[in-house]
Every structure is written in structure tokens, then in C-alpha cells.
């Protein structure tokens with residue numbers, strides 16, 4: 019029997035995994051969740067002998083039950099190949115009393131690669147399984163990281179096109195260079211004369227345009243989204259927690275069945291939710307330590323039971339966590355409401371109308387496994403410097419927020435459970451803030467000199483993703499007004 023997926027907001031739509039991946043969001047605006055979270059079908063001992071790809075298969079097959087073994091293995095093989103600079107895919111590095119799970123060895127050196135390198139293959143396989151004949155057109159608005167990771171994932175994948183809109187002048191020079199040098203016949207990158215919100219609203223308007231949908235269909239195209247609420251992004255993220263546990267066991271760092279803590283620098287709540295799913299599958303996890311930056315909506319939520327986005331939006335040096343609405347939290351809310359979609363719907367309606375909601379005492383009682391805290395900008399800089407000076411290991415600004423919160427947690431609780439910290443980006447991606455944290459003298463240097471300096475002090479060679487853009491040719495120079503976004507998409511698709 020296939021595992022089915024349903025919406026977090028109503029009871030009347032159940033779909034297969036491949037249909038959920040194709041649709042992205044449920045028709046009622048809810049998120050797709052499995053009707054029950056499956057259990058691991060192999061022992062921890064067996065897992066400890068498996069490679070990353072083997073682990074990916076045994077975890078993902080439990081969620082994507084309508085994929086054949088051959089289909090799923092083919093997706094995994096195409097995703098976790100030489101795009102990653104290590105065969106381990108997600109290595110564990112021990113430093114300062116914790117284990118850093120490096121999720122940044124893919125094409126764009128940030129953790130989004132873990133899911134976005136497989137999503138295109140899951141999506142095209144899903145299309146084939148459901149007799150979709152159209153080419154899939156991915157439309158994304160980005161404030162920096164997601165756009166490049168999606169481009170790298172979809173580039174030259176047969177049956178797909180990808181269009182990325184970014185705010186011209188609103189992303190870092192390195193981020194822009196990464197996107198406009200993207201190769202692949204099916205890729206299209208456009209700067210818009212507007213901010214990220216306008217790019218996002220423009221994309222939403224195009225998605226909702228019925229007339230365009232018909233024109234697209236006549237020409238053999240349909241839109242889809244690579245957004246982090248797609249179940250096809252969540253499921254691949256469960257894998258690396260299982261893999262990390264298995265590595266610890268294989269290396270004799272823990273005993274079979276011993277619980278670990280996981281610490282996750284959080285924005286949209288996707289990464290930490292994947293850890294929660296891993297525990298529900300049977301992985302021995304004690305605490306989920308949720309780390310926020312100065313945008314500490316989640317810290318407030320875990321301490322008070324009130325989610326309130328009515329506050330100032332703060333720009334920090336961990337920009338991928340500058341988020342006030344953590345979309346994936348809805349899946350946890352649904353779970354602690356005992357899968358009561360009406361209750362969840364009521365809270366999400368309050369969130370969209372008033373910007374806040376409050377959970378019941380009973381629901382709050384089900385959050386015992388979570389601990390939330392946050393790191394300020396100053397604390398984040400300090401810990402980068404401290405870990406570097408004490409161990410020689412250099413972490414990025416997002417991972418540093420997690421390190422700060424882990425430090426607060428151990429001081430508060432004296433819990434000695436071994437901890438895995440999700441290391442979500444390479445320090446080479448946020449070089450300036452990382453280097454300035456270590457020594458303000460670096461601020462005078464240009465971006466690529468800093469890259470070389472970082473390589474020198476850390477003893478880590480410059481990742482390919484950075485090396486490439488030093489000399490890469492600009493391949494995309496389209497800039498448009500916000501009002502022109504739709505016509506630009508049509509021009510690209512030649513319709």
C-alpha cells in the first residue's frame with residue numbers, strides 16, 4: 019500500500035508522493051504531509067555500514083513509496099555525484115566538543131544543494147509517472163542563495179526549464195556573479211528593477227495567471243515550484259541526519275541506540291523539521307536545538323507559545339535566516355495539534371490576517387523536545403573567532419549562530435548528550451563577515467583577496483564554486499521592470 023499525503027489544512031485531498039511533489043502546495047494552501055511518518059526498515063547497525071547514497075535510498079523509499087527502486091536509485095545517482103567535492107557527501111568534523119555536519123559540499127556550497135540537487139530528478143520522474151507530457155518550468159524569486167542552488171540543480175536536466183528573478187542590486191556581488199554566470203541551455207536569469215518582495219509577488223502573480231497557464235499548456239509547458247515547502251525538498255533532508263548518526267556509530271563515538279542532540283541554524287524551519295521526521299522514523303534524538311539570529315520569532319515561539327511576526331525585520335550577517343514567517347513550522351503545528359487540520363487552519367488563518375497566533379497549553383506540552391534560543395551579531399562574530407583561534411576550524415556565519423545557541427544550551431542545562439551541529443554554508447560563501455570576525459584588518463581587502471586569505475588561514479583549498487566565478491563569463495544580462503516579468507518569461511519560452 020502506498021503512503022499517501024494530505025494537506026495540513028483540510029481532510030479532502032489525498033495524493034501520492036509523486037503527485038505531492040508535482041503540486042508543491044495543496045489546493046487549499048496547506049502543506050502536504052504524509053498520513054503517517056514511516057519507520058526505518060533497517061537497524062542502526064546496518065546503517066552504520068552504508069554509504070550516503072545507500073542511506074538515501076533506505077530513508078527515501080519509505081516516503082516515496084510510489085517510486086520504483088530503479089527510479090529512486092537513478093534519482094539518487096544523478097544527484098549525489100561529482101557535483102559534490104567529497105564522496106562522503108556530508109562529512110562530519112569534530113571541533114570544540116561538537117560534531118559539525120558539513121552540508122555544503124555541493125555545487126553552490128550551501129545546504130540547499132542537499133535537496134536541490136535531487137529535486138529536479140524527483141520532479142521529472144514524478145511527471146513521467148503521472149503522464150505529464152509538458153516540460154516543467156521552474157519559476158523562482160530569490161534573495162540570493164536559493165536561486166543559484168535551484169539553477170545548479172536544474173541546469174541541463176531534460177524536460178525542465180528554469181527562470182530565476184533576483185532584485186538587481188539587492189544581492190551580494192558574489193551571489194550575483196554566481197547566478198549570471200550559470201551555464202545550461204534551459205536556464206534564464208533576470209535582474210528586476212525592484213526589491214525581493216516585488217520579485218516574489220511578481221512570481222506569484224505569474225503562477226496564478228490562468229490565461230498564461232492555458233497558453234503554456236498549448237505550447238507544452240507547465241509551471242512548478244522548487245520552494246522549500248515541497249515535500250521533495252524535505253524528504254532528502256531527513257537522510258543526512260540518519261547518515262550523521264550512522265557515522266557516529268561507525269566511528270565508535272556513540273553506542274547503538276544512544277541519543278544525540280541536533281543543533282540547527284533555522285530560517286524557514288525546513289532543516290530542523292527534517293530532523294524531527296528522522297526522530298519520528300526511529301532515529302535516537304534527544305533534543306532539537308533551534309537556533310535563530312536577531313530575527314528571533316522562533317525563540318519567542320518556543321518560550322511563550324505565541325508566534326508573532328509583527329516586528330521589525332532585521333538584516334543580519336546570516337541572511338538566509340532573516341525570515342519572519344517560517345513556512346515549514348506549519349507541519350509541526352499540525353503534528354502537535356494531533357493532526358487536527360481544522361485547528362491548524364484556524365491558526366494559519368490568524369497568522370495571515372493578524373500576523374500572530376497562540377497555541378494551546380496541550381500543544382505546547384508536545385514541544386518538550388525542542389529548545390529555542392538565538393545569537394546576536396556580536397556573539398556570532400565572537401564565536402567564529404574563538405573556534406578559529408582554539409581549533410583552526412573556520413565556520414560560516416549561519417553555522418556560528420548555531421554554535422552560539424549550542425553554547426547557551428549546554429551552559430543552561432549541563433546536558434552532556436553528544437551534539438551534531440548542522441553546518442549549513444561554507445565560510446567561503448560569506449567570506450567578508452567571517453574574516454572580519456576573525457580580524458577587522460581584513461575589511462580593507464577586496465572579495466577575492468579575502469578568499470585567498472581564508473584559504474591560507476584555514477588550510478582549506480578554495481572551493482570550485484568560488485574558483486569558477488573568478489573567471490567565468492557573464493551569460494545572463496537581462497534586466498527588466500517588475501511589470502515586464504510575465505512578458506520576459508514568455509519570450510524565454512518563445513510563446
Ligand SMILES: *Cc1c(COP(=O)(O)O)cnc(C)c1O
Pocket residue numbers: 128129130163246283284285286287288289290338339416442443
Ligand atoms: C536556507 C538556509 C538556512 C535556513 O534553513 P531552513 O531550512 O530555512 O530553516 C540556514 N543556513 C543557510 C546557509 C541557508 O542557506
